[in-house]
Amino acid sequence: MSQMQNVERQLREMILGLEIGPGERLTERWIESRFGASRTPVRAALLRLETEGLIGRDGRGWTVAPINLAELGQIAVYREAVEVAAVRLTAALEDRGGVDVIAAMLDSCDAETPREEWHRVGMDFHIELARLSGNEFLLRAVRDAMTRLSRARWLEVRDEKALGRAWAEHHAILAAARAGDADEAARLLSAHIAGSRDRLVTSLHDDRRGLRARGFAVVE
Amino acid sequence: MSQMQNVERQLREMILGLEIGPGERLTERWIESRFGASRTPVRAALLRLETEGLIGRDGRGWTVAPINLAELGQIAVYREAVEVAAVRLTAALEDRGGVDVIAAMLDSCDAETPREEWHRVGMDFHIELARLSGNEFLLRAVRDAMTRLSRARWLEVRDEKALGRAWAEHHAILAAARAGDADEAARLLSAHIAGSRDRLVTSLHDDRRGLRARGFAVVE
DNA sequence: GATACCAGCTTGGTATACCAAAACGGTATC
């Protein structure tokens, strides 16, 4: 694997894992010494992460993207557009066997499963559902949206009940898609995305002081 | 303006203007000498154009993205999802004055207007309509899609009648949006995108031999 | 004549040196 991919992957993981906090400044020299790569692959990695929206430019320098509550609302609208389109395509497929694979993925989580795994499966549900549509652009759109949401979802304070509700909603969406009921799947998915957004924004808004106390930049 | 932005902009224009043909190979050294910049900004520009889908990797090297007919179909589905969402938001706005600005832009084209300008306005219509929605993600999605479609639309053989029809359809969509009729605007926009796709794919498919004779890679 | 192999060249990947601009810090002045 090339140094560029190496740096890109590790840096992305550090950002998504909040090892580098939202709003933190990055210097190419620090990354260079941190990962043992020279500035050329470091710069390449930064350029890629910039297009993913995980980092941005602050004047001449680089900054880890802050948590942006307004952006979360816009992403929800975007997600609804592309995910609903994807699930409608999936529900119209001849062979909807892929739905069962996703259901099995959901069922691999139980009370013993670590929170990290729930987090990953919750995102992969949406990504894999988009993949079933067979449309590369819808898939990429969902993947990008989930990447941007990842940190916010990780910071969300979710109780046991909320996890169970999301799990049930996911299964209901799959059931409608499996049955070929595009309208019902679309309706359920829209409601699911809107509900997720509401809980997410409310949770982060209520907790914004705590987040800032941890050194995280939060934009409202 | 930095060398990177310089190279990126010029290279993009050369690719979109078909001065560098679809499928053509690119070497960093050629670009370096062609634009008088060193490899560092050249590589940065290539990385950005790669994320735009205008160039891709061919093993170790770089290749201008071929014209891909299957991709055109997928983009149409993607466009429909995001553009319909955008126009619905726009139709629901309190202040829909921006619609008239777009209408004026359409009306700036007449029989004397060069084809290049029609091409640009035809794309900007969709981009500006998405901008009115106020959603950054929908806007970016439409802009990206139009960038990817740009070369194909330029290669399409369009008669006077087709241009007039597109112009009329654009105005009808604006009228519905201005009236706040989201359903009608969505219906018209969906039909417009589907019709555009059909004409585009048919035209390029019929002309694929001619395109290949010009040295353009065409994937079906 | 075909094929296997080798040398040279091309090319992307990487490291690094140099530069200008901006940020920082300290000092002198009011």
Place this chain on the structure above:
DNA sequence: GATACCGTTTTGGTATACCAAGCTGGTATC
């Protein structure tokens, strides 16, 4: 004590040298 100014340091932008992998063309061998 505040502020304006200047030198130092830091930082991103750029150019370039070097490397390894892969391609090319030619040659030698069968």
